[in-house]
Amino acid sequence: MKSYLAAAIQMTSVPDLQKNLAQAEELIDLAVRQGAELVGLPENFSFMGEEKDKLAQGNAIAQVTETFLHTMAQRFQVTILGGGFPIPVDSHSKVYNTALLIGTNGQELARYQKVHLFDVNVPDGNTYQESSTVMAGQELPAVYTSPELGKIGLSICYDVRFPELYRHLSSQGADVLFIPAAFTAFTGKDHWQVLLQARAIENTCYVIAPAQTGTNYHRRQTHGHAMIIDPWGVILADAGEKPGVAIAEIKPTRLEQVRRQMPSLKHRVF
Numbered sequence: 001m002k003s004y005l006a007a008a009i010q011m012t013s014v015p016d017l018q019k020n021l022a023q024a025e026e027l028i029d030l031a032v033r034q035g036a037e038l039v040g041l042p043e044n045f046s047f048m049g050e051e052k053d054k055l056a057q058g059n060a061i062a063q064v065t066e067t068f069l070h071t072m073a074q075r076f077q078v079t080i081l082g083g084g085f086p087i088p089v090d091s092h093s094k095v096y097n098t099a100l101l102i103g104t105n106g107q108e109l110a111r112y113q114k115v116h117l118f119d120v121n122v123p124d125g126n127t128y129q130e131s132s133t134v135m136a137g138q139e140l141p142a143v144y145t146s147p148e149l150g151k152i153g154l155s156i157c158y159d160v161r162f163p164e165l166y167r168h169l170s171s172q173g174a175d176v177l178f179i180p181a182a183f184t185a186f187t188g189k190d191h192w193q194v195l196l197q198a199r200a201i202e203n204t205c206y207v208i209a210p211a212q213t214g215t216n217y218h219r220r221q222t223h224g225h226a227m228i229i230d231p232w233g234v235i236l237a238d239a240g241e242k243p244g245v246a247i248a249e250i251k252p253t254r255l256e257q258v259r260r261q262m263p264s265l266k267h268r269v270f
């Protein structure tokens with residue numbers, strides 16, 4: 001593993017596939033021009049809208065988004081995480097909320113189907129029933145081992161509340177945890193940063209957390225603050241509240257140093 005720059009992209013996706021992909025391409029270009037070699041896009045980067053519209057357009061969203069990720073990775077010669085987009089489930093009227101990691105040759109490196117679904121009545125009055133259109137994944141996420149970028153573990157958004165998933169990833173040797181999200185503005189203001197820092201500290205891993213921000217559709221507001229956190233829990237970059245990128249250096253020497261200073265992974269009892 002070498003030292004390199006990673007980027008967590010922050011965008012305001014809307015119910016318009018082409019518009020979102022144009023925005024994503026601009027931000028990938030911006031990240032690459034600053035030297036990023038690993039680039040993460042947030043949950044729902046290619047489509048964020050009503051569940052019924054997402055379902056109705058599911059096949060088109062899935063195909064166009066997957067092609068887009070392959071094209072971007074090859075064109076810019078970077079490794080890209082598409083942080084969550086719908087892929088229809090065969091013979092079901094549901095989709096998997098899927099994260100895809102694509103390498104510089106356009107090859108698929110890892111795929112993860114979101115396990116924990118957001119079925120929550122948020123105290124701001126909004127009700128979320130992700131399971132009405134999304135099929136829960138059944139498998140723990142993969143850790144992809146890159147000789148250059150380190151061991152990369154995948155997850156999506158609401159997963160961040162379930163530390164056992166990240167313990168699994170760090171037990172598999174993860175160095176970098178991807179947590180792409182579309183966090184609600186209401187929960188985000190109190191929980192987002194705390195949860196991300198906890199996952200980084202307790203697993204002594206880097207956290208790369210791309211995010212949705214602003215008003216996406218109707219009354220749907222997301223929290224923003226895409227960030228990159230180091231294995232000590234220090235926030236290295238924070239994209240604030242506007243679309244943009246958070247960029248920071250991922251360093252194997254820092255991973256080794258923190259794991260020497262705080263060897264908690266070695267002291268696990270359970």
Ligand SMILES: O=C(O)CNC(=O)[C@H](CS)NC(=O)CCC(=O)C(=O)O
Pocket residue numbers: 043044048049118128129130157158161182183184187188191220
């Ligand atoms: O609602 C949308 O249109 C897009 N959002 C999503 O796709 C997902 C599932 S509804 N959002 C989350 O998981 C938010 C979690 C969260 O905010 C928390 O854990 O507090």
